[in-house]
Amino acid sequence: MAIRGGRPAARAGRPPATAYRLSWRILDALEAVAARWPARAEGAVKWLLLAPALAVVGLLVFGLVVMADASLRVMDFRTYQLGEDYSTANYVRLFGWGAFHATLWRSLVATLLVTLFCLLLAFPYAYALTRTASARLRRVLLVGLFLPFFVGQVVRAYGWLVILGQQGLVNQALGLVGLGPYRLLFSYPTVLFGLVQYMLPFAVLMLAPALAAIPEEIERAAASCGASRGRTLLRVVLPMARPGLIAAALVVATLTLTDFAMPAILGGGTNDFLANLVHDQFFRTSNAGLGSAIALVLTLLGTTVAGLLLAAAGVGALGLRGAR
Amino acid sequence: MSEPSFSTSRRRLLGGATALGAGLAMPAILRAQEPAKPAELIVRAWGGVWVDSLKKGVSDPFTAKTGIAIRHDLTEDNEIKPRIWAAVAQGRTPPIHVNWDTTANATSSALRGVCEDLSDLPNLAKVLPLAKPIGLTGVPIVNLYSxxxxxxxxxxxxxxxxxxxxxxxxxxxxxxxxxxxxxxxxxxxxxxxxxxxxxxxxxxxxxxxxxxxxxxxxxxxxxxxxxxxxxxxxxxxxxxxxxxxxxxxxxxxxxxxxxxxxxxxxxxxDTDGMWIPKGLPANELYWAKRYIDFALSTEAQQVWLDGLGLPGVAPGLKPPADLVGDPSYPTSEKDYxxxxxxxxxxxxxxxxxxxxxxxxxxxx
CATH class of the missing domain: 3.40.190.10 (Periplasmic binding protein-like II)
Structure with missing residues (x-):
């Protein structure tokens, strides 16, 4: 008897040649190698698996050490070389510099507002995405979610220049009813608007799995116990969606705090964030010392924001196994 | 009568042939002395009208003369600078051959000591004194126009x-x-x-x-x-x-x-100039210098700077028709x-x- 489309069957007692695939043989070989791994060194396996990630983190830490070194040395503008002596002069200058205060405050307020708006807007979107019974609506929502990822941040920012400019679509539409033109670009609210639009898909993406993990039966159970939809949302869904909310807040907050393109393009040059200030020092004034100092402050700030969020919610809020 | 005439003509012919032979052979000799040509030179430039004019006035004619292709790198002048500085500090080949830069920005590179000396460019002797930077040692930058x-x-x-x-x-x-x-x-x-x-x-x-x-x-x-x-x-x-x-x-x-x-x-x-980062192979440095030298020539500046509407350092340039008498196109001491x-x-x-x-x- 012949296998259809294949070779004749092997003689009884021996598996056909095609039954044992090459990939299985490779896995067997790997297992054989693993079996030779000394039992005493079993604890090293997890570190071996972690090694690539640790290497990446190590590189980042190395970069931070290099920047810390540069931040403690002052640029000599007669030779454009960093001085040899260590001092805190860059930090003293930084904390006494009005532009830094303004930029720091602007970045922090934006982080807070953009995170808040994104969570408010992302929640209903993610809820509809995970709860809708209509496959068509789900497809539309998924396209709406992923499409922005195919358009880079800079392109999207330029898109807003076209839409919100003096001769842009919005002002043209307003002109039809005898209004405007208005200056809609190059202000702080425009930067916030651009950031919310950019960050929203990230927030939805972080929230959707958390909402999908909440069984619908629980909501129905709450309803059957007499809870209104609002009460179910507040007392059941939101607390259970906490890991997703915290993860979304973490991603949006850290990305907003360190954003460069939106303030640069939509801010008109007078609404910079800290990342713009870092860029200016490295690339405009060639002051690697001051630039490193600002970059380290920004890193510290980002870490603090993430730490505060996790401290407020608890690491367990991220849904990590065994975490509290 | 005809003999002497022929004789003279023959001598002239022989002399001419010798001269012609020598003339034809000379570029070959010179070419033999020239270092190997790189396939391309990378010139940093600003975009828009800036790079279009450079291409038309300098890069394309340079390629026609030498056969060396010119690639324009549109990285911002401020952003290419730290990359060049890092390359020089680490002993790597710099990312570009010629940096078209503002003189003020270029001066920071000169103060740091990452610029090659350009004092041996032949055309430097023929152009306005403005071409040589003030207050720096040697000629690390060549100013090209104001x-x-x-x-x-x-x-x-x-x-x-x-x-x-x-x-x-x-x-x-x-x-x-x-x-x-x-x-x-x-x-x-x-x-x-x-x-x-x-x-x-x-x-x-x-x-x-x-x-x-x-x-x-x-x-x-x-x-x-x-x-x-x-x-x-x-x-x-x-x-x-x-x-x-x-x-x-x-x-x-x-x-x-x-x-x-x-x-x-x-x-x-203000002025803009060109400079060459240290660390290039000798042959590439030679041809990068030839590029800047050509950019100083009247032939190149006339076309290039017509496009930009700016007064160059080469003598005898004619201002574009729309800028004659324009105060933004200074040509005399009174204008300055x-x-x-x-x-x-x-x-x-x-x-x-x-x-x-x-x-x-x-x-x-």
Whole structure:
């Protein structure tokens, strides 16, 4: 008897040649190698698996050490070389510099507002995405979610220049009813608007799995116990969606705090964030010392924001196994 | 009669043939002495009209003469600088062969010691003294032309005639409709004068400059870079700006109604140049120098700078027809009297300090 489309069957007692695939043989070989791994060194396996990630983190830490070194040395503008002596002069200058205060405050307020708006807007979107019974609506929502990822941040920012400019679509539409033109670009609210639009898909993406993990039966159970939809949302869904909310807040907050393109393009040059200030020092004034100092402050700030969020919610809020 | 004549002719013919042979052989000998040609040279440039003009006037003719292709790298001048500095510090080959740069920015690289010396360029002896930088050791940068930071404006916004003073920037009707460079470049000396100070007080005492810029901040100016100005004029976002005349001229060429003027207080004049980073292989350094030398020639400058509308350092250049008599195209000492020149070394040594003050005012 012949296998259809294949070779004749092997003689009884021996598996056909095609039954044992090459990939299985490779896995067997790997297992054989693993079996030779000394039992005493079993604890090293997890570190071996972690090694690539640790290497990446190590590189980042190395970069931070290099920047810390540069931040403690002052640029000599007669030779454009960093001085040899260590001092805190860059930090003293930084904390006494009005532009830094303004930029720091602007970045922090934006982080807070953009995170808040994104969570408010992302929640209903993610809820509809995970709860809708209509496959068509789900497809539309998924396209709406992923499409922005195919358009880079800079392109999207330029898109807003076209839409919100003096001769842009919005002002043209307003002109039809005898209004405007208005200056809609190059202000702080425009930067916030651009950031919310950019960050929203990230927030939805972080929230959707958390909402999908909440069984619908629980909501129905709450309803059957007499809870209104609002009460179910507040007392059941939101607390259970906490890991997703915290993860979304973490991603949006850290990305907003360190954003460069939106303030640069939509801010008109007078609404910079800290990342713009870092860029200016490295690339405009060639002051690697001051630039490193600002970059380290920004890193510290980002870490603090993430730490505060996790401290407020608890690491367990991220849904990590065994975490509290 | 005919014999001597023939004889003379033969001698002439033989002499001519020898000369011709020598003439034909000479370039081959010279070529043999020339280092190997690289397949291409990378020249950093600004985009838009800047790179288009460079390509037409310098790069394409250079390729035609030498067979070496020119690749233009449009990385911003400020952004290529740290990459070059890092390459030189680490002993790597730099990312570009020739850096077309503002003289002030280039001076910081010269002060750091990453520029090759260009004092052996043959054409350097034939051009205006402006080509050699002041206050630096040797010739680490070659200046190629000058340009003026003019008061560009939309004529519709000035029905009574073009503005005559930088003070128009403070008029309430232009609130939110004025633009400056985002590091204040090109505006500091003018602000010093309009603010009641003296140019000679720069850099020691610039309080007049900062006081004027503080007033200007209330006007909510837009801050941008070269392409932004053209774009903003095109899109009707601004009425008046302090920008390089070339940007205004480009906007005009694109059909935007833009004019420009040098107000009574004067305007800042600056130069751009080219330099070669250290660390190139010897043959590439040789051909990079040949490129800059060619950029100094009258032949190249006439075409290149016609496109930019800027006065070059080569002698005998003819101004483009639309710029004859234009104060943004200075050709005589009298023209330069209206303009304010700050030594690039002073600019390089104080850029960070001026930038910090400008940012402090504009970001607060």
């Amino acid at each position: 340009y003026v930071y003019v008061l560009a404006n939309r004529p519709e916004a000035f029905p009574g005639g073009p503005p005559t003073s930088w003070n128009v920037l403070l008029e309430p009707r232009f609130k939110g409709r004025i633009a400056l460079y985002n590091d204040g470049i090109g505006f500091h000396p003018v602000a010093q004068v309009v603010g009641g100070g003296k140019v000679s007080d720069i850099p020691g005492n610039m309080e007049a400059c900062w006081a004027f810029i503080r007033k200007l901040k209330e006007q909510k100016p837009l801050l941008g870079e070269d392409p932004d100005f053209t774009n903003w004029f095109q899109k009707g976002e601004i009425d008046v700006a302090c920008t390089i005349s070339s940007n205004a001229r480009e906007a005009k060429a694109k059909g935007v109604n833009v004019a420009w003027t040098v107000p009574k207080e004067g305007a800042k004049v 009297e209206r303009l304010i020149l700050i030594a690039p070394k002073i600019q390089a040594e104080h850029t960070a300090e001026w930038f910090a003050r400008f940012k402090e005012i504009m970001q607060s």
